[in-house]
Amino acid sequence: MRTAVIIVAAGRGSRMGGALPKQWQSLAGKPVVAHALAAFAGMQVLLVIHPDDRGLAEGIGVPFVDGGATREASVLAGLRALEGSGVEAVLIHDGARPLVSRALIGRLVAALEEQDGAAPALPVTDALWRGVNGRVAGTVDRAGLFRAQTPQAFRFAPILAAHLAHQGGAADDVEVARAAGLDVAIVEGEENNLKLTYPGDFVRAEAILKGREMDVRIGNGYDVHAFCEGDHVWLCGVNVPHARGLLGHSDADVGMHALTDAIYGALAEGDIGRHFPPSEPQWKGAASHIFLSHAIGLARERGYRLGNCDVTLVCERPKIGPHALAMQAELARIMEVEAGRVSVKATTSERLGFTGREEGIAALATATLVRT
Ligand code: MG
Numbered sequence: 001m002r003t004a005v006i007i008v009a010a011g012r013g014s015r016m017g018g019a020l021p022k023q024w025q026s027l028a029g030k031p032v033v034a035h036a037l038a039a040f041a042g043m044q045v046l047l048v049i050h051p052d053d054r055g056l057a058e059g060i061g062v063p064f065v066d067g068g069a070t071r072e073a074s075v076l077a078g079l080r081a082l083e084g085s086g087v088e089a090v091l092i093h094d095g096a097r098p099l100v101s102r103a104l105i106g107r108l109v110a111a112l113e114e115q116d117g118a119a120p121a122l123p124v125t126d127a128l129w130r131g132v133n134g135r136v137a138g139t140v141d142r143a144g145l146f147r148a149q150t151p152q153a154f155r156f157a158p159i160l161a162a163h164l165a166h167q168g169g170a171a172d173d174v175e176v177a178r179a180a181g182l183d184v185a186i187v188e189g190e191e192n193n194l195k196l197t198y199p200g201d202f203v204r205a206e207a208i209l210k211g212r213e214m215d216v217r218i219g220n221g222y223d224v225h226a227f228c229e230g231d232h233v234w235l236c237g238v239n240v241p242h243a244r245g246l247l248g249h250s251d252a253d254v255g256m257h258a259l260t261d262a263i264y265g266a267l268a269e270g271d272i273g274r275h276f277p278p279s280e281p282q283w284k285g286a287a288s289h290i291f292l293s294h295a296i297g298l299a300r301e302r303g304y305r306l307g308n309c310d311v312t313l314v315c316e317r318p319k320i321g322p323h324a325l326a327m328q329a330e331l332a333r334i335m336e337v338e339a340g341r342v343s344v345k346a347t348t349s350e351r352l353g354f355t356g357r358e359e360g361i362a363a364l365a366t367a368t369l370v371r372t
Contacts, residue, residue: 003091004046006079008071009023010053022196023095091109112153121149235361249284306370312365314364316358317358
């Protein structure tokens with residue numbers, strides 16, 4: 001389903017104080033709204049802004065439209081801007097919720113496969129009081145009560161119709177949807193998906209972001225290709241003259257395949273075969289840098305950069321030593337990282353096993369990804 005994201009960032013944030021509206025204030029070195037944009041990376045995003053903030057929005061680098069006087073009017077402006085573009089579903093998100101996670105976005109997109117609408121919420125766990133003049137005037141039964149969050153996800157046509165028909169104010173888009181008779185499923189929200197409302201919320205959000213900086217992922221990859229007739233092998237992007245070739249569906253670059261799988265592994269994204277099925281003829285004879293570029297691009301999309309990687313080639317021949325520096329440089333070039341983050345080394349297997357008998361080449365790789 002073709003899904004777009006509307007980030008509503010047109011409010012003035014009167015409770016926060018400061019020279020800028022809260023969604024444009026700096027959080028851990030970048031505007032609040034830019035954090036949410038990073039979570040939606042790779043998706044079609046439309047920012048809805050206040051006309052006074054056009055200069056700020058231009059610095060963000062995603063399409064934007066002017067919102068209206070109320071939140072509902074701003075959402076409607078966003079929906080109308082997407083009308084006729086072929087979008088089938090839309091996630092509507094508050095620009096002041098910078099810590100939305102990829103996992104939550106994934107849950108919502110999955111829920112929309114079955115539902116007209118889905119929105120995240122958390123059950124109320126604290127006791128609820130009604131207060132009058134600073135005194136407890138009564139308690140409220142919390143059973144069945146939820147704290148609503150965004151993004152709120154809908155099929156596009158029904159939510160546009162609901163907004164067009166809606167009169168008066170609404171707390172959120174779920175209220176608009178329900179007024180039009182749409183059924184909205186509750187998806188598990190996240191405690192960290194807080195809405196920045198008071199100055200103290202910035203401190204809490206910065207602390208959460210600091211914790212995320214510690215998010216380091218590790219993946220490993222292993223690959224084998226058999227020798228066949230030929231006069232060269234591709235290893236880590238370098239053409240190495242040899243009395244034999246390597247057999248494979250692509251260019252059989254065993255080292256680059258192991259490294260690519262290590263990156264996919266760190267992302268819990270399967271392996272090369274999942275992203276480039278061997279059953280699809282367009283990958284026959286493909287240069288393996290396509291696979292490695294895709295894996296590192298996916299990592300960047302998810303908010304990770306390469307910490308380092310280490311590739312070990314296992315073979316008796318060809319001798320790798322004379323080519324190791326060129327391999328390191330080529331892998332670094334493809335991944336757009338400095339060479340110091342890339343290691344390529346080799347070992348023989350003391351003439352033991354299939355590599356020792358020179359039936360093929362094996363490769364192992366490890367990669368770490370660090371959240372940016
Ligand atoms: Mg392979």
